[in-house]
Amino acid sequence: MSERGEGEAAVVVARGLTKRFGDFVAVRGIDVTVRAGESFGFLGPNGAGKTSTMRMVSAVSRPSGGELTIFGLDPRTRGPEIRARLGVVPQEDTLELELSVRWNLEIFGRYFDLPRALIRQRTQDLLEFVQLADRADSRVDDLSGGMRRRLTIARALINQPEILILDEPTTGLDPQARHLVWDRLYRLKREGVTLIITTHYMDEAEQLCDRLVVMDHGTIVAAGTPRELIDAHATREVVELRFDDDEGDLNTLRDGGRVARLGDLAERVEVLPDRVLLYVDDGDVVLSAVHGAGIVPASALVRRSSLEDVFLRLTGRTLVE
Amino acid sequence: MSGPPAHVAPLGGWSRWQRSWWYHAVVYAQTWRGSVAGAVLFPFLFLVAMGVGVGHLVAHHVGTVGGESYLDFLAPSLLATTAMQLGSDESLWPVLGAIKWVRTYHAAAATPLEPEDVFVGKLSWVLTRGLATSVIYTAVIGIFGALHSWWALTLPLVGGLVTVAFAAPLITWAARAQSDGPFVTYYRFATVPMFLFSATFYPVSAYPAALRPLVQIAPLYHGVALARAAASGHAQLGAIGAHVAVLAAMTVVGVVLGRRAMRRRLVD
Numbered sequence: 227m228s229e230r231g232e233g234e235a236a237v238v239v240a241r242g243l244t245k246r247f248g249d250f251v252a253v254r255g256i257d258v259t260v261r262a263g264e265s266f267g268f269l270g271p272n273g274a275g276k277t278s279t280m281r282m283v284s285a286v287s288r289p290s291g292g293e294l295t296i297f298g299l300d301p302r303t304r305g306p307e308i309r310a311r312l313g314v315v316p317q318e319d320t321l322e323l324e325l326s327v328r329w330n331l332e333i334f335g336r337y338f339d340l341p342r343a344l345i346r347q348r349t350q351d352l353l354e355f356v357q358l359a360d361r362a363d364s365r366v367d368d369l370s371g372g373m374r375r376r377l378t379i380a381r382a383l384i385n386q387p388e389i390l391i392l393d394e395p396t397t398g399l400d401p402q403a404r405h406l407v408w409d410r411l412y413r414l415k416r417e418g419v420t421l422i423i424t425t426h427y428m429d430e431a432e433q434l435c436d437r438l439v440v441m442d443h444g445t446i447v448a449a450g451t452p453r454e455l456i457d458a459h460a461t462r463e464v465v466e467l468r469f470d471d472d473e474g475d476l477n478t479l480r481d482g483g484r485v486a487r488l489g490d491l492a493e494r495v496e497v498l499p500d501r502v503l504l505y506v507d508d509g510d511v512v513l514s515a516v517h518g519a520g521i522v523p524a525s526a527l528v529r530r531s532s533l534e535d536v537f538l539r540l541t542g543r544t545l546v547e
Numbered sequence: 548m549s550g551p552p553a554h555v556a557p558l559g560g561w562s563r564w565q566r567s568w569w570y571h572a573v574v575y576a577q578t579w580r581g582s583v584a585g586a587v588l589f590p591f592l593f594l595v596a597m598g599v600g601v602g603h604l605v606a607h608h609v610g611t612v613g614g615e616s617y618l619d620f621l622a623p624s625l626l627a628t629t630a631m632q633l634g635s636d637e638s639l640w641p642v643l644g645a646i647k648w649v650r651t652y653h654a655a656a657a658t659p660l661e662p663e664d665v666f667v668g669k670l671s672w673v674l675t676r677g678l679a680t681s682v683i684y685t686a687v688i689g690i691f692g693a694l695h696s697w698w699a700l701t702l703p704l705v706g707g708l709v710t711v712a713f714a715a716p717l718i719t720w721a722a723r724a725q726s727d728g729p730f731v732t733y734y735r736f737a738t739v740p741m742f743l744f745s746a747t748f749y750p751v752s753a754y755p756a757a758l759r760p761l762v763q764i765a766p767l768y769h770g771v772a773l774a775r776a777a778a779s780g781h782a783q784l785g786a787i788g789a790h791v792a793v794l795a796a797m798t799v800v801g802v803v804l805g806r807r808a809m810r811r812r813l814v815d
């Protein structure tokens with residue numbers, strides 16, 4: 227794995243990190259190193275163990291096994307000290323719904339023992355940063371999902387953290403709200419804040435992460451930069467074919483021998499319930515060949531490979547069901 | 548290791564549990580929909596209706612209750628039952644909600660606060676409310692002329708003790724609870740009977756001898772007895788010691804178990 231910012235200090239180091247809930251093992255001995263200033267992602271479907279990992283890395287949940295250091299400190303004994311230097315955006319917003327935006331920030335500032343004047347000043351700056359300055363006195367109850375998410379991000383920044391941990395920062399947001407969040411995260415990254423992000427959106431991982439690990443069933447199945455992962459586990463381009471209902475059916479395809487014929491054209495074929503994916507180097511060439519072979523899909527699309535394809539390759543499943 | 552933080556903020560100098568206390572105070576101040584007038588009006592009306600009204604009947608038919616007027620007998624138990632009520636109302640649904648539904652305690656646990664700080668912050672806030680409410684009730688009882696000793700100045704402390712004696716174990720319970728179903732059962736089969744039968748409205752001597760121990764093991768009974776002793780100034784030192792010991796033991800056990808329960812719940 228090439229390490230962007232290899233010279234930077236490691237701020238989070240996990241070795242064999244494990245989390246058990248009773249007999250159930252949610253995180254199965256993962257190795258991760260996050261370096262100062264980078265944007266590091268955990269990509270995986272629901273239930274992969276992302277939140278369990280984030281809660282350990284936030285120095286909240288106790289590891290059941292393995293080693294974990296944050297800023298070189300042991301979270302088991304130095305929790306408060308570590309958390310004073312972290313900002314956490316949990317999967318659920320956990321805001322005080324009946325209080326105003328301003329009071330939500332003030333409470334958090336107090337949790338970090340900041341003096342009141344400093345809290346006031348940072349509240350102003352942060353609300354401008356997340357574009358909520360005009361809603362400072364609104365009750366959180368009255369805010370949209372996107373606004374609440376931005377407030378949760380502002381809240382996590384009140385202590386000017388060195389690492390910002392975001393658990394699915396844009397799940398459930400509409401595209402416009404997502405782009406606003408992404409834009410703010412870029413800015414933080416430019417300012418040197420280390421970002422640790424979980425997501426089950428491959429586009430989010432590609433957009434935001436310098437490096438990422440792909441998680442599934444509590445283990446890391448691949449690691450690298452988005453580019454490296456795609457190069458290693460997918461072809462350059464993908465041809466997506468959709469067939470009319472019965473023709474797209476797996477058995478119909480097999481009976482017609484079309485899977486075999488498509489297989490001759492592509493490096494690899496994935497048959498999904500709603501479409502067939504051909505992994506190829508040059509999509510346009512292959513698409514003509516498909517037509518040339520007398521196979522007529524209802525629709526066809528040529529696109530570049532994405533992390534979604536990497537995940538499919540590694541696990542045989544799609545990220546978002 | 549990374550270098551020192553880019554921005555080292557000056558600190559406000561509050562200990563961690565105090566920050567949690569302050570959080571609870573803010574939520575209360577920002578969401579309280581009652582009024583100070585209302586808070587004073589209830590004990591006032593209660594004492595008029597029960598103390599003066601019923602007291603009149605008692606005086607007419609029975610005379611006194613163990614040498615006291617019915618108002619003198621009743622008023623201190625109002626303070627103790629109110630403290631119990633407060634210690635219960637504040638400790639069950641609000642705590643389970645902050646853990647399970649709105650998850651604001653989880654938010655606190657992701658800051659320098661430890662789960663124990665959240666527990667102590669909550670309990671100390673409930674104590675604050677118990678003391679403040681008891682000051683108001685003591686004043687109202689005084690206005691009715693039902694205070695007969697300088698010991699009555701300790702009534703707010705009695706109220707505070709009763710509040711935490713209930714709050715500490717109940718917060719602990721809420722921190723371990725998966726649903727609020729059993730809370731309703733608790734109110735129906737513990738709070739209400741205690742309110743009615745802890746020698747609140749008539750002395751323990753009114754019960755058949757066989758039932759008296761049952762009354763006397765009720766935690767509220769000890770609060771009522773203490774409050775009555777403080778208001779009248781008549782009591783045996785041994786009895787006072789026993790009542791205080793019961794309530795203090797409930798508090799201590801609650802705190803020890805509650806700190807642990809909160810940790811288990813918030814860090815898993």
Ligand SMILES: Nc1ncnc2c1ncn2[C@@H]1O[C@H](COP(=O)(O)OP(=O)(O)O)[C@@H](O)[C@H]1O
Nearest residue numbers: 247252270271272273274275276277278279815
């Ligand atoms: N507190 C818990 N008790 C029991 N099981 C849990 C708990 N938290 C998570 N799990 C289980 O651990 C697995 C991983 O969950 P999670 O870390 O939330 O995954 P993700 O965030 O990737 O969706 C899931 O199967 C989930 O049901």
Ligand SMILES: [Mg+2]
Nearest residue numbers: 276277278317
């Ligand atoms: Mg999750």
